[in-house]
Amino acid sequence: MKGIRHAVILGSGFETALQPLETIEVETPFNSKKVVVSRVVIGGVETLAVLRHGVKHENPPHMVEYRANIWSLKELGVNRLLAVNTVGTINPIMRPGDLTVPHNMIDFTKRRRYTFYDAQPVVHIDFTKPYCEELRSLLIKSACKLGETVWDKSTYICTEGPRFETAAEIRMFRLLGADVVGMTGCPEAALARELGLCYASLCIVSNMAAGMQSRVTSREVSEIVFRKREAVIKVLGETIKDIPADRNCSCSIQTDSEFKL
Numbered sequence: 001m002k003g004i005r006h007a008v009i010l011g012s013g014f015e016t017a018l019q020p021l022e023t024i025e026v027e028t029p030f031n032s033k034k035v036v037v038s039r040v041v042i043g044g045v046e047t048l049a050v051l052r053h054g055v056k057h058e059n060p061p062h063m064v065e066y067r068a069n070i071w072s073l074k075e076l077g078v079n080r081l082l083a084v085n086t087v088g089t090i091n092p093i094m095r096p097g098d099l100t101v102p103h104n105m106i107d108f109t110k111r112r113r114y115t116f117y118d119a120q121p122v123v124h125i126d127f128t129k130p131y132c133e134e135l136r137s138l139l140i141k142s143a144c145k146l147g148e149t150v151w152d153k154s155t156y157i158c159t160e161g162p163r164f165e166t167a168a169e170i171r172m173f174r175l176l177g178a179d180v181v182g183m184t185g186c187p188e189a190a191l192a193r194e195l196g197l198c199y200a201s202l203c204i205v206s207n208m209a210a211g212m213q214s215r216v217t218s219r220e221v222s223e224i225v226f227r228k229r230e231a232v233i234k235v236l237g238e239t240i241k242d243i244p245a246d247r248n249c250s251c252s253i254q255t256d257s258e259f260k261l
């Protein structure tokens with residue numbers, strides 16, 4: 001698997017979407033977690049793939065070992081990550097079935113492991129722009145080319161889950177400037193940045209957020225993901241084909257990491 005420099009991280013509903021050419025287990029230092037990484041072909045190009053929740057969707061969003069997923073791909077030499085996330089929309093301009101490529105995020109998670117730097121050295125990454133602008137523009141271009149309705153900017157707010165939000169929470173999130181809400185974007189994006197990896201997210205809008213429709217159910221979310229799955233894989237394929245060998249972004253730049261007293 002060495003030599004493949006890009007990977008996809010797929011969410012719920014993608015467990016049977018791709019046929020692996022090869023599958024390995026990568027041992028990680030995070031609670032002895034082993035991550036199953038597959039070599040797959042997307043858009044005619046070999047790429048690596050990780051199922052965020054595990055191969056049998058065994059980990060709910062708040063129990064995913066995000067550090068192990070990101071670390072295992074870095075270990076294999078990956079430097080570009082394309083994530084697929086499912087979101088409810090808070091912004092009424094977006095509709096179920098649309099795609100969006102968020103440009104910023106707000107973290108409302110509560111009890112996850114957020115960093116690779118729990119000890120020395122003390123590291124503070126720049127996270128002004130949490131997503132790779134180069135990968136974002138490639139995702140948007142590919143989605144447009146394939147005729148998808150795609151929003152080129154949105155602020156993603158991440159909740160702890162696994163319950164859906166209350167109507168009052170969604171009203172608050174709207175006031176805070178969020179457009180879409182999900183449970184898996186954080187800390188995944190920050191962990192990628194900590195390791196200097198490019199990271200962008202292609203989000204499937206599965207439902208209107210709580211209070212904007214009568215109730216929110218897992219079933220409707222699954223149905224939309226199942227309906228959009230093939231289109232999302234095609235967008236990923238077009239994007240991967242266009243990823244240049246050299247990175248034209250600042251994702252790999254380490255910040256002034258240590259306090260010197």
Ligand SMILES: [Zn+2]
Nearest residue numbers: 132198249251
């Ligand atoms: Zn980048």
